[in-house]
Amino acid sequence: MPAQKSTKSWIQKILQGDLRTVARTCSLFENEDPLSESILSEIYRYTGNAFVLGITGPPGVGKSSLLSSLVEEAVRHGYQVGVIAVDPTSPLTGGALLADRLRMANLNHNSVFVRSLATRGTLGGLAFASFGILRTLEAMGKNFIFVETVGAGQNEVEVSHLATSTLYVTIPHLGDEIQALKAGILEVCDIFLVNKADLGNAEVAISQLRAMLTLKESSTAFPGKDAVPIWSPPILSCSALKKQGIAQIFHAVLQHFEYLKSTGELFERKRKQVQAELAAIMERRIAKEVESKLTTRATDLLLSKKSDPATLAKKILRRKQ
Amino acid sequence: MTKKIRILIAKPGLDGHDRGAKIVARALRDAGFEVIYTGIRQTPEQIVSAAIQEDVKAIGLSLLSGAHNVLFPKVVDLLKEQNAEDIIVFAGGIIPPEDAANLKARGVCEVFGPGTSTKDIVEFLKKKFHVRA
Numbered sequence: 175m176p177a178q179k180s181t182k183s184w185i186q187k188i189l190q191g192d193l194r195t196v197a198r199t200c201s202l203f204e205n206e207d208p209l210s211e212s213i214l215s216e217i218y219r220y221t222g223n224a225f226v227l228g229i230t231g232p233p234g235v236g237k238s239s240l241l242s243s244l245v246e247e248a249v250r251h252g253y254q255v256g257v258i259a260v261d262p263t264s265p266l267t268g269g270a271l272l273a274d275r276l277r278m279a280n281l282n283h284n285s286v287f288v289r290s291l292a293t294r295g296t297l298g299g300l301a302f303a304s305f306g307i308l309r310t311l312e313a314m315g316k317n318f319i320f321v322e323t324v325g326a327g328q329n330e331v332e333v334s335h336l337a338t339s340t341l342y343v344t345i346p347h348l349g350d351e352i353q354a355l356k357a358g359i360l361e362v363c364d365i366f367l368v369n370k371a372d373l374g375n376a377e378v379a380i381s382q383l384r385a386m387l388t389l390k391e392s393s394t395a396f397p398g399k400d401a402v403p404i405w406s407p408p409i410l411s412c413s414a415l416k417k418q419g420i421a422q423i424f425h426a427v428l429q430h431f432e433y434l435k436s437t438g439e440l441f442e443r444k445r446k447q448v449q450a451e452l453a454a455i456m457e458r459r460i461a462k463e464v465e466s467k468l469t470t471r472a473t474d475l476l477l478s479k480k481s482d483p484a485t486l487a488k489k490i491l492r493r494k495q
Numbered sequence: 496m497t498k499k500i501r502i503l504i505a506k507p508g509l510d511g512h513d514r515g516a517k518i519v520a521r522a523l524r525d526a527g528f529e530v531i532y533t534g535i536r537q538t539p540e541q542i543v544s545a546a547i548q549e550d551v552k553a554i555g556l557s558l559l560s561g562a563h564n565v566l567f568p569k570v571v572d573l574l575k576e577q578n579a580e581d582i583i584v585f586a587g588g589i590i591p592p593e594d595a596a597n598l599k600a601r602g603v604c605e606v607f608g609p610g611t612s613t614k615d616i617v618e619f620l621k622k623k624f625h626v627r628a
Contacts, residue, residue: 205498264525276534
């Protein structure tokens, strides 16, 4: 852990891409060590330029395997690649088994920096530390960073708070057209993939997704004369295991990036993302503050019925101001 | 948020008998550790690279093919090469007692043979990293 006076050389090592320093910095963010805050303020000016690709979808659809193939593709295209892969923390023991590396076992590039994160209680598909670690990887010089979420259900849209583009991965036989009509995660994704297409019936899943996306387009698109072109999310099938369709996916990702740049939506997204990052850090501070107010005395007041939760909450918050 | 101890569980060598590694990974998870599981057939280079990137405190190696005398010290040596000898290495598998002694002399911190209770492994790590029971 860096002493105050050596923070400068610590930052220098991050910028030079020293692996141990970068890895330890990631841990500082995970442990919410106060030092991580001063590191962030030093490296922040070097960040914000990487292409960040979010990969989300239900558990077991093959996100990690797909990630592994896409990482190889990105390396082939000459990118400096970083990976942030999130798996769940046990709510009972606080422990976690992080197995995203298992699917990346054949990844043999020393240039790829992979960090497995446990959610440590964060909801929404990411870990709180994801923001800080993303900034660290950018500062070390990574310009293509993958962020894989926890197996996400329907409402985990947080990945869009840090990803430039987001891939949604599903498989055949997972749900009917009503699932696809529901609100949430499907609304924030840019490219849709039906993985395990070698199992058959991928066409059904594709047509259900297409039906949902077509409805979305027609409900929002009454373009005026100066309207910017609207991105219609491609729906692709692939087999991560058999490495089929990977090049097409990567091509679609790059196309989407071009679209974002040419329409100015990239800037719009970045605006929303820095807001989301600021909000996440503030919410974290407030949550800690709230936790510290849950004293035995407050608890006793409620148990003895000397106060009620509404009155007490008002009282505690007023006292603070 | 409390500091979490991170442990890498890996299987070097060519055998695919990963039951033991998975059971240990699960037991450590249940004991509150963050376990990074890499799966089978990892080279010592891959294992050390993963350990450094993941900033783990310890590497647990499992091997049943008999190549432990070569592969375990290789991991220890590579860690030294990377100035990462603060990451401890512990091991399990079919390892004869005389080999275990030799491995310990070469820098493997502890060797757990067949029939070891997962409790003993958890206790060993908790003691090593001063985790309250």
